[in-house]
Amino acid sequence: MNDRTTRTRAGGTSTTAPPELTVRDVTVRFAGLTALDGVSFTVAPGSVHALIGPNGAGKSTCFNVLSGLCRPDAGAVTLGGTELTRLAPHRIAALGVARTFQNIVTTQGTVADNLMLGRHALTRAGFTASALRLPGARREQREHLARAREIAELTGLGNHFDAPVGLLSYGDRKRVELARALCLEPRVLLLDEPVAGMNAAERARTAEVVAQLRAELGLSVVLVEHDMGLVMRLADEVTVLDFGRPIAHGTPDEVRRDPEVLRAYLGTDATGEDAA
């Protein structure tokens, strides 16, 4: 916790490598349906780990387990030495795990409001201090607003900083989510289909931002994406899920040649390339 506050005071740039994220034998059942069945993988510090699989493979459920929205029936998720599976979502966020959603989930108000929500776990101002507009609370808000603006610039939202989110284009709203997650100064970033529904230019821009983040901030990224081109370009490691079971694991090149993966994506007799 202390380490985190000092880190953010320093302007949000991380010098220490993020801790290792380990998923061990995670099983989730929804009333008879096994959404995840003994899923295990490890996200190496500072790497991009992609989670792929056909629709309904359990990728989003896996994200929900990682961010604490869904408690697994068995197995454990640990970040460094901390077990995440017993923690409430806001505690996990405070440890530096941020996520985006497959379908955009923003709040009303401006881009700035949304990004400042991302600073929630890093700020302290409570009800009393905010109501009385104490100098400490105002200073904190000013400082964090400046950092939120930086992040908006970084993600290409600089021009829209004070615009209501509801008026932005789909691609921009998707980027607001990414920027909001970044505002948490995450050590692990969970991206659920960050380019779904975007056009080619927007996709390229987002891919660029993710690559840049990883290079500059050294954070670990877990990526769920159907765009295989993006996955192949960004990911260091890929885990493939099918009907909740992990069926393959390895580097993008290994995975795209794996017969099990081809079968899951294209059916039994498939011999083609990947399922982009």
Added chain:
Amino acid sequence: MSDRITALLTHRRATLLVVAVLLCLPPFYLDAFWLRIGLFSMAAAIGAVGLALLSGTAGQLSLGHAFFLAVGAYGYTWLAGDPGPGLPTALAVPLAVLMAGLAGGLFSPVAGRVKGIYLGIATLALVFLGHHVLLTAESVTGGFNGRSVPPLSLGGFTFDSDGGLNVLGVPFGAEERLWFLGLALFALTWFTARGLLRSRPGRALAALRDSETAAAVMGVDVARHRSAAFVVSSMYAGLAGVLLALAFRRVVPDYFGLVLSVDYLAMIVIGGLGSVAGATAGAVFVTALPLLMTRYADQLPLVAAPGSADGAVGPTEAARYLYGAAIVLVLLYAPDGLHGLARRARDRLRRRRTPTTAPDTAVPSPPPPAAAARPKEHTP
């Protein structure tokens, strides 16, 4: 750029000053009837701002607002009165507000877990419970007949009609004096509530309303913030209760019924959910309307004078019909309430004044909240 900001700041400050001066004038020109309308409006505005924080911002429905108003009103009366500890009245005010907050806190195991309309049902119980206690705990509440409220005394200055105070040739009775107390308390409410809404807790509450999931993964402790919103809202209700008690000079149980809770909901809906200015406008509308209609009943068509029992519509009922109609109109045509209407009018005015702005700086007014997003093609 910085010049423009300073200009804007001084402009805002000047507006504030003008408004403050204007609000200080009525006691010198208006009689007690109008001052009482103002006082009740100010008290209602304080309570409505509290409910706006809870229902408008945090998305939690409460039908128990009347209960917390009662806690404030009776809390002050009991703390400062006899029977009761007989504390100095200046101390009894903040303690009564804290008492209302405490009552909200006691309810927080429910308020923190139950959301939206379900909380509305849960808080319904509070109103009936409160009403029952007010009627039966006679030693504290005075039972059915209620209790008279000791006037507030601040450092030797008493807010009542004694002493023959004259200011600038105008005799200052209880209403005139309380007007300034009401203004001060309302200013405090305005200042704190807007501070809350525009900072970390306010954003967290709005996030809870829009998406609990998003709020939680961004680090917002859901249960804690829900409870806190409830406590804060109760405290504003408590403060409103104190001011109401001082203005009425007598507290009676029947005033703090379910109808009062519904009135407060009407205020925030008419005013526009989640805005301090809107809640204030709604509070003035809902409070002043029945009082004005009672006063001018003889000049209004279809409205009987108060007390006439020949089956005609009395002014209070007529006022209820009117603001019922106002709610329907607001929900149909301006779901973001008076506040939204005012904002759109202002935007239109601004756009007309500056017709050539660069396309990337011209930010259109935000769309009305989600409730407004439903299609309207079926409305005539």
